[in-house]
Amino acid sequence: MPELPEVEVTRLSFVDRIASARIESVQMGKPLRWPLGCAPAHLHGQQVLGVRRRGKYLLLDLTGGLLMMHLGMSGSVSFGPDLPAPGKHDHFEMVTTLGTLRLNDPRRFGAVVYAASETDPVALKLLGRLGVEPLTDAFEAQAFYRLLKLKNTAIKQVLLAGEIVVGVGNIYASETLFMAGIRPATRASRISKPRAVLLHSAIRRVLTQAVTKGGSTLKDFSNANGEQGHFQLDAMVYDRAGLPCRVCASPIKTLRQGQRSTFYCSNCQKP
DNA sequence: CACGGATCCTGATGGC
DNA sequence: TGCCATCAGGATCCGT
Known part of the structure; x- marks a missing residue:
């Protein structure tokens, strides 16, 4: 489902609402494509500083690291203060002071991966070989x-x-x-x-x-x-x-x- | 190395 | 509640 436009539209739909939110809890469902890369509790207390996009990845800048989300073939993201009860295909959920961020992904080709920084080997493995962003002046x-x-x-x-x-x-x-x-x-x-x-x-x-x-x-x-x-x-x-x-x-x-x-x-x- | 193919997973659809 | 094959927006890994 999600190519760059869908990921960008998703980002725009919650970037302003999640800014400065403090993470209170994180729940994982069935395994996604890659493991989270840290204990869910490691995210507790961290703040969401912003949401960027790189290719088809959503990048959540946290006070202590970087949370990379990929929607795979069938993923979609919800964010809000009053989401319905989780369903069978909700495999990542992050409760914050401003709302709950949830990834629904029936086929589970998507992923949510944490790295200490953008230069962390885990982040480089996912982002390091990506080409130029097509909607910037760097695409020449x-x-x-x-x-x-x-x-x-x-x-x-x-x-x-x-x-x-x-x-x-x-x-x-x-x-x-x-x-x-x-x-x-x-x-x-x-x-x-x-x-x-x-x-x-x-x-x-x-x-x-x-x-x-x-x-x-x-x-x-x-x-x-x-x-x-x-x-x-x-x-x-x-x-x-x-x-x-x-x-x-x-x-x-x-x-x-x-x-x-x-x-x-x-x-x-x-x- | 560059390239082509298999692979992960679940659900929808259509033929039989 | 029929069963089976095929296909679906992605991207990595493994042969050759």
Whole structure:
């Protein structure tokens, strides 16, 4: 579910409400992808100084360390003073003086990991190899093109890997490549500079627009307030196999890359 | 090393 | 309460 826009929308929905909250207790449910990395009681008494985002991670700055949250494929976060009783898929819950922060994640591909600091080996392992943030000035077309030149794999796989640029997941990879007119199987190293520039701006445009609209909700995304997004109204190719392209009416094609579905228009998108 | 595939887990869906 | 196969928004690990 959560790509960069969904994670950012989630962050925006509770960052102001949780600031300065003091942690009173922490409860873990079934195991998530990785262990918490400390005793839950170690968080007691710490204060939440802020909430940042790095790629698809939510980063809670605590007085004594860093709490990294990842929503995996099916995770969503709730925060509020009066949450309903925990359900079977609520696997992390943190009660604070300003409300309870909860992670619901049926498939448990998500994680909540504590590190003493951002330079702690545990934090570096999760965050250290992430590419540039696409919605900052650090994401620059020239550098993007040069890095693509070094990758001989399919451009769609390169986007998903997040080593060059973070935050583009399976939906937005198909969408941005459609916007840029590039076929998903095209080798990254063979993309011309003008087309790399198109892809660069498509990534910025699609992700920015998705954040503005409140994140996608093809299945069940909602932010920490339980409000849903509207991206599904705008998908040009994702999940549209066989349907007419919204631009040229050719049937949308699909293929599998790395066990993930890809959607594209073979007329609008060229190798 | 770079790359492709298997893998973790639960739920929804559709064919039979 | 039918059963089984397939698929789902992610990312790591392990072969080759």
